[in-house]
Amino acid sequence: MLNRQKTLLTLLVTASRGVSKLELTKWAFLVRQETTSQGGNAFYDFLPYKYGPFSFCLYREIDGLVRDGYVDVMGDSSLNPTDLAVDVVESLSRNVRKDSLRIVQRFKALKSDYLIDYVYNQYPSYTVNSERQKLVKRKVAEPKVFTAGYEQMSVDAFLNRLIDNGIQRIIDVRNNPIARRYGFHKSTLSRLAGYLNIEYVHIPELGIDSSRRRNLITDGDYQKLFNHYEQETILVQKEAVDRVASLVKEKASVLVCMEANPICCHRSRLANAVAELTDLNIHDLGYCMK
Template sequence: MNAIRKQPVYHRQRLLLYFLECLPAKQTDKRRGLSDSDLQKLLLLYCKDVGSSHYDFVPWDYGGYSFQCAYDLNLLEKRGWIKRQDNKLILNQKIDNEHWAIESEERKMVRRWIPQYPWRGEELIAQTYRVHPYYALHSKMKGRLLNTEDLTRVDNSLGTVKNGEVILFTLGYEGIHFETYINKLISNRVAVLCDVRYNPFSQKFGFSSSMLLQVLPRLGIEYRHFPELGIVSKKRQSLHSKADYESLFDDYCDNLANRKAGLRKLRQVVESKRRVALTCFEANHQYCHRHCISDFFENNYHYQVEHL
């Protein structure tokens, strides 16, 4: 079986197996396996405690949640590394002889760490809320699991913003987790995400419009696509130097007059929703056309612009 089973490529996927390995394997042991919820909560606590960047989490219906983790668990199940039984995730076979597990320092770290958190179910959920109140922001259970003082900490976890302040944010998703990106929107109280990619599809997990449309509204953030403000793919094929980018953006700015309808529509969104973010791929806004759009609004309408 091992010879034909596809190996987990990423360290983050191996981490999930290390977690499940630490739990009782006997069929008669009631502690056997982990529910999806318990694994997500333990993983959140682990990543925060040890400073791991394997996964990030968003405040979801029942607390901190990683979409990437859920995807990886399904992948590991399809490949035969884990199975689901009685609503629990269970390691399907021993990993002692796998070359990537034998000398893994993280495997040793997980074994030392996991006994610190014996709670499961609602006790574990409540513990994550108390330690990391931000992740309880959208919880359906916080009113039942937390006391008044804890709930106040949840409400205050985002800080305050000036009412009515108009800010045009820009951000890219290059090099960061989907969940990290979403947290930037939440922490800056973004009301609408305006996607200025010509084609809102990405091979990077989470960043196609279909996923954004599925996730953002449940967090109180509206998603809108502005293809008329995008740059067609053929114009982005030969960008090898800073001069190439500058030439592309000079051409884009020179032809903004041809995009008046899109700019007008975007301005209406900003004036109405007040805290709006422009998004595209590049991490550095100077290498993305979104800075041309934000510069236009800053120069012509004196909007405050913040590049996240």
């Protein structure tokens, strides 16, 4: 079991009562934001959603804990830990357990509305998509040739980065958009982005087959591959490149692939071609991963 899942169970065990998914999500967010441990390594990332900070990964893993018998769902939809949960809590690091206890002790007496009010007031940037109250207006960027890689990121962190940068559309330029990491398979990424009012477009003809990316070691290997990509794809798939240029000019759109560093990704060459067609600047959304 992942340590972040143990942290969720610790929050439930410490509460000594049924806890709603909304409460558990906000408590986990506060563990991340207001404790020294921040929930430990590889804890959940959060993004702004209907009722403030939210994590698609967290909700998915709650369902897994229910399925595996660590959590019971009561008639009022509240979550209660089982004896199995109690058994695993002790294996969590002492610091994270202490921080989880502090958060529960501070907030468990608050009704949901008051808990949400606290989170909204302390972290207003997470209200940009709220159906309850928007304290900050969502950013909308001016068109540029934006690019981004999701390597080493959770889907929550990745989508939050897009929201923070005012992105309105994903242009997926992977040849075969499947991924082991939750959230980055084509259908899942499209669905999750849609929940956040981010459009998703897939243009597979501008990708590179994974078989051609094997055994890339040196900078020269990458440059040779991408030189071939320019000749065999960008120049040949002119209609697809023109489509990307049109989409990029229309509203803030980001070319998305896996690699964090754009220099190691074909999207950098595609971005150059699109920039020439549109006279827009290129801006990568960064690859300093959490």
